[in-house]
Amino acid sequence: MTTTPNGNGATSEIEVPDELANSVVITSIAKLLDPIYNWSRRNSLWPLGFGLACCAIEMICTAASRFDISRFGMEVFRASPRQADLMIVSGTVTKKMAPIIVRLYNQMAEPRYVLSMGACASGGGPFKEGYNVVDGIDKFLPVDVYVPGCPPTPQALVNGLIAMQEKIDQQSIATAPWYRKSDPGADLLPVPLLGPDLVDVRQLDLIRKEAAAANERIEAEAAAVEASA
Amino acid sequence: MSDTILEAPATGDQPVVFDNPVDEVTAALKERFTEFVADDTRPGYGGLVVSADKIVEVAEALRDDLGFNYLSSVTGVDLIEEDKMEVVYHAYSIDKGGDAMVLKVQVDRDNPVVPSLTPTYPGADFQEREAWDLLGIRFEGHPDLRRILTWDGFHGHPLRKDWKEPFFEEEAKPFGSRWPAGEVFRAEEKNVYGKNVQYPEGWAPSGAEYEAETDSYAGITYSRESTPGLKTEKVTVNMGPQHPSTHGVFRMALTLDGETIVGLKPVMGYLHRNHEKIGERNTFIQNIPYTDRLDYISSMSNNLGYVLGVEKLMEAEVPERAEWIRILMAELTRISNHLWALGFLLNDMGALQTPMIYYYIERELILDLFEATAGSRMMCNYMRFGGVAYDLPDQVRDQPVMDFLHDLVYDRLPRVLHQGDELVTGNEIVRARGIGYGYLSAEDAIAFSAAGPLLRASGVPYDVRRANPYSYYEHLDFDVAVRYNGDIYDRYLIRIDEMQQSLRILEQVLPHLKATEGASIIGSKPQYALRMPNAGEAYGRVENPKGELGYYMTAKRRSANPERYHVRAPSFINLTALEKMCMGHKVADVVAILGSIDIVLGEVDR
Numbered sequence: 001m002t003t004t005p006n007g008n009g010a011t012s013e014i015e016v017p018d019e020l021a022n023s024v025v026i027t028s029i030a031k032l033l034d035p036i037y038n039w040s041r042r043n044s045l046w047p048l049g050f051g052l053a054c055c056a057i058e059m060i061c062t063a064a065s066r067f068d069i070s071r072f073g074m075e076v077f078r079a080s081p082r083q084a085d086l087m088i089v090s091g092t093v094t095k096k097m098a099p100i101i102v103r104l105y106n107q108m109a110e111p112r113y114v115l116s117m118g119a120c121a122s123g124g125g126p127f128k129e130g131y132n133v134v135d136g137i138d139k140f141l142p143v144d145v146y147v148p149g150c151p152p153t154p155q156a157l158v159n160g161l162i163a164m165q166e167k168i169d170q171q172s173i174a175t176a177p178w179y180r181k182s183d184p185g186a187d188l189l190p191v192p193l194l195g196p197d198l199v200d201v202r203q204l205d206l207i208r209k210e211a212a213a214a215n216e217r218i219e220a221e222a223a224a225v226e227a228s229a
Numbered sequence: 230m231s232d233t234i235l236e237a238p239a240t241g242d243q244p245v246v247f248d249n250p251v252d253e254v255t256a257a258l259k260e261r262f263t264e265f266v267a268d269d270t271r272p273g274y275g276g277l278v279v280s281a282d283k284i285v286e287v288a289e290a291l292r293d294d295l296g297f298n299y300l301s302s303v304t305g306v307d308l309i310e311e312d313k314m315e316v317v318y319h320a321y322s323i324d325k326g327g328d329a330m331v332l333k334v335q336v337d338r339d340n341p342v343v344p345s346l347t348p349t350y351p352g353a354d355f356q357e358r359e360a361w362d363l364l365g366i367r368f369e370g371h372p373d374l375r376r377i378l379t380w381d382g383f384h385g386h387p388l389r390k391d392w393k394e395p396f397f398e399e400e401a402k403p404f405g406s407r408w409p410a411g412e413v414f415r416a417e418e419k420n421v422y423g424k425n426v427q428y429p430e431g432w433a434p435s436g437a438e439y440e441a442e443t444d445s446y447a448g449i450t451y452s453r454e455s456t457p458g459l460k461t462e463k464v465t466v467n468m469g470p471q472h473p474s475t476h477g478v479f480r481m482a483l484t485l486d487g488e489t490i491v492g493l494k495p496v497m498g499y500l501h502r503n504h505e506k507i508g509e510r511n512t513f514i515q516n517i518p519y520t521d522r523l524d525y526i527s528s529m530s531n532n533l534g535y536v537l538g539v540e541k542l543m544e545a546e547v548p549e550r551a552e553w554i555r556i557l558m559a560e561l562t563r564i565s566n567h568l569w570a571l572g573f574l575l576n577d578m579g580a581l582q583t584p585m586i587y588y589y590i591e592r593e594l595i596l597d598l599f600e601a602t603a604g605s606r607m608m609c610n611y612m613r614f615g616g617v618a619y620d621l622p623d624q625v626r627d628q629p630v631m632d633f634l635h636d637l638v639y640d641r642l643p644r645v646l647h648q649g650d651e652l653v654t655g656n657e658i659v660r661a662r663g664i665g666y667g668y669l670s671a672e673d674a675i676a677f678s679a680a681g682p683l684l685r686a687s688g689v690p691y692d693v694r695r696a697n698p699y700s701y702y703e704h705l706d707f708d709v710a711v712r713y714n715g716d717i718y719d720r721y722l723i724r725i726d727e728m729q730q731s732l733r734i735l736e737q738v739l740p741h742l743k744a745t746e747g748a749s750i751i752g753s754k755p756q757y758a759l760r761m762p763n764a765g766e767a768y769g770r771v772e773n774p775k776g777e778l779g780y781y782m783t784a785k786r787r788s789a790n791p792e793r794y795h796v797r798a799p800s801f802i803n804l805t806a807l808e809k810m811c812m813g814h815k816v817a818d819v820v821a822i823l824g825s826i827d828i829v830l831g832e833v834d835r
Binding site: 049050051052053054056057058061064065066077079081091092094095096097100104124126127128129130131132133134135139150151153193194195196197198199200203204206207208210211212214215218 | 378379380382383384387394395396397398416417421422424425426427428429430431432433434470471472473477478498499500501502503506507510518519522525526569585586587589590593606607608830831834
């Protein structure tokens, strides 16, 4: 059997005689290993035992007797992010909680997946207008699957988890981000800070620019008042 | 039922309806503090307005001499039009029951300072911190006046009427952009940061940004002084908000001497979803689905408390069938909540998941009924002003609904209670970890304003359904469950007792449901665009599975939105007693003690 280091592209160069066509498979290491990796990952997806709000109750119901998440190999809820593969963001993400969630995500070992469960985690939901609510966890974390509902029923969550499994089936070790040879620390997401409001450190420049503009405006107003007086 | 540790006196012979002691006490207070108290003369309002410097004396007289020893609720109201800040107190008499004695203190809005009642009623602790956090009312003499729901350094006091959130659209709903023919827009498109954030004008990050941790440990001492004879140091340990046993995003900062707890500070606000701010912008009916999300395990009871409060304001009539359905739903909610609570309590005590999985089979039956009736398993949004939204369905799980209910009440639920009782109650580990741990005396339970099973497990037979009956509870035959040892084990037992009593109530409700089949379920026509006919205040309270759930709301005449909307959350106030219960125990017991309080973070942080 012939394998090529570059995967797909080069395989077409090899000619297989017609009489062997049924017995020979031309593939690559990645193509051979991907199904094995993906099969084991999709069937032992350990969620982080981490509930935020109402959706957590339905998440627990999914894990309990009637819906029985262990049919999918996912019943092992881990309390430590170091042992977990899947973060189910189950509920409203508040500003006070957001730094902790990002930190938990950073602590999870790769491969790691994020499932946003319910309206609040996906976009703020009914509490979006609140002053202490983050309008969607995807403002801070890369989300793989969104499950709608308020809260989603256990059936909906199971459906979302199956969608996650299908997504995992599409993965290839050749392209998976965590096999890149860059510095592993470089992939840590920036943890937001709690200032007068939640501060996304990726927006610091914008915040400074806005502040400078506001200060200029205040000074201009003060000068105008002075001039008129 | 299992063997009890103490023989409880029969509570059934208590007087069912109390005389209202409030009038008597009002007269007494007026006589004693003639110059310092006055009737609240605004139309629709009640209670006494007390001058700020006398409130502590009045409260002490109320507690010691007049028997109103239970301060249930403390909250602030922003009276922006009168340029005043008001603090509203609701106190009850544990012995006499009846309505609340309402006290009010009005102070200057720009510099609101009120003497703290925490030394008199320790249960005011967290509530005063909340009023400081959200309204900026300073309580002089409070031992630890820090922000509680937001974080230290948060800008402004969000419940003030002139404070605007980042996604602010208009003062009150329905917003013009959505109704009657407006265009919905995404709020983040108008926000310069594209997120739900705003900063004070001209604020720029300095670089030395605030770290979330530092604040939580403030007030906790880290001491190098050693225990006599041993070389040990006290150490502060953080538990939560990401911890498998804190029942959500609750956090405790524990100070330990070895493994013994010498200090515990609850830290909350990780699920602060701005219920009250959103509620004050909402129309009255829009708040019903939000109340579902307070104590999200018992949404039906939350609905009930809220509609009772609004019905007091608008003086609505409720037809008979609707009342029976309400009681049916409230009691089934109690059972489903206690099944949940016991599952988790046992989980915390080491019976990992097995009892929980057993209990949830029957809980799913109750949820199926809710889903068939209201359309949702958890967020029922079912009660309406003057009735309920829908009649009972024809079928649940392919069974006629009355047959289903009959099976549930006479067969499935008693069976699961019996089974759980047999398997768990006498269990050696449960007894060893439960008996004598997390003790709360009756006096402390009252002083800390504990409510619900926590209060009754300490030997105080106070149940809103009996003390201040609402709906048809005064016509129903049931006992107030009470236990006398005030420890984890009693809090476990009392939940089983309460479920038995709920079953007893349900057995009485079923014939009425059968008899009223087809009758009206809502008083007048459904009030979707409700405008309050009269100005005034109302305090609706129910005995929720977790304790007394109260809604305080005020409204102007012809208004569509509540002016002030406050929730007295039992889980939140029950946590005040947590430190007291945990002191001197080992760190592993904290988990079980917290489980025995049965908190839900949606209600703690709101």
